[in-house]
Amino acid sequence: AQSVSQHNHHVILSEAASLELGCNYSYGGTVNLFWYVQYPGQHLQLLLKYFSGDPLVKGIKGFEAEFIKSKFSFNLRKPSVQWSDTAEYFCAVKAGGYNKLIFGAGTRLAVHP
Amino acid sequence: ETGVTQTPRHLVMGMTNKKSLKCEQHLGHNAMYWYKQSAKKPLELMFVYSLEERVENNSVPSRFSPECPNSSHLFLHLHTLQPEDSALYLCASSQELLADGDYGYTFGSGTRLTVV
Numbered sequence: 001a002q003s004v005s006q007h008n009h010h011v012i013l014s015e016a017a018s019l020e021l022g023c024n025y026s027y028g029g030t031v032n033l034f035w036y037v038q039y040p041g042q043h044l045q046l047l048l049k050y051f052s053g054d055p056l057v058k059g060i061k062g063f064e065a066e067f068i069k070s071k072f073s074f075n076l077r078k079p080s081v082q083w084s085d086t087a088e089y090f091c092a093v094k095a096g097g098y099n100k101l102i103f104g105a106g107t108r109l110a111v112h113p
Numbered sequence: 114e115t116g117v118t119q120t121p122r123h124l125v126m127g128m129t130n131k132k133s134l135k136c137e138q139h140l141g142h143n144a145m146y147w148y149k150q151s152a153k154k155p156l157e158l159m160f161v162y163s164l165e166e167r168v169e170n171n172s173v174p175s176r177f178s179p180e181c182p183n184s185s186h187l188f189l190h191l192h193t194l195q196p197e198d199s200a201l202y203l204c205a206s207s208q209e210l211l212a213d214g215d216y217g218y219t220f221g222s223g224t225r226l227t228v229v
Binding site for chain 2: 004009034036042043045046049090099100101102103104105106
């Protein structure tokens with residue numbers, strides 16, 4: 001069965017620090033990959049997605065992610081975080097038919113001013 | 114608002130109660146989903162409806178009963194729940210049939226369920 005693993009459950013950073021959140025998936029076929037973000041008290045929203053082509057994907061708010069097929073990874077990065085990036089981040093993979101998304105457990109990011 | 118509306122936002126129910134969660138979308142999407150979000154666990158896919166037909170049931174206990182009367186509405190009927198069923202229940206919708214492969218979900222804000 002497909003699965004998604006996020007390595008860090010909690011990350012604490014100071015403003016302007018660089019961010020990298022790990023995501024690994026297990027699925028042997030063609031994958032579609034996503035990062036979603038959930039700000040405190042808000043709904044889950046799409047940050048970026050990968051379908052094909054350039055493995056370096058740019059999303060909203062300065063986030064990017066790199067798909068490395070050989071490592072089954074799709075890590076999320078941001079060069080300089082802000083306090084407003086405090087949120088929970090979820091990696092997801094589209095698995096099989098009917099647009100079924102399998103999510104990781106999430107990484108809770110806290111950015112201190 | 115995201116275009117996917119869930120009601121109620123909060124629900125407290127006893128183990129012998131019967132209640133229903135409602136999800137409504139007016140985005141023209143043709144697929145709808147129920148997920149369970151518990152602390153420190155991955156979002157768990159519960160049910161998938163495509164064109165109002167249930168196409169996935171991920172070994173969910175029968176005390177959870179989904180209903181999709183039309184493409185805009187999705188319900189989750191609850192009865193004789195257990196305290197471990199307390200969680201945030203999220204509804205999502207998507208348009209599966211787009212040629213460009215844009216499979217992103219639109220999520221509702223969720224219903225925070227507490228079983229006492």
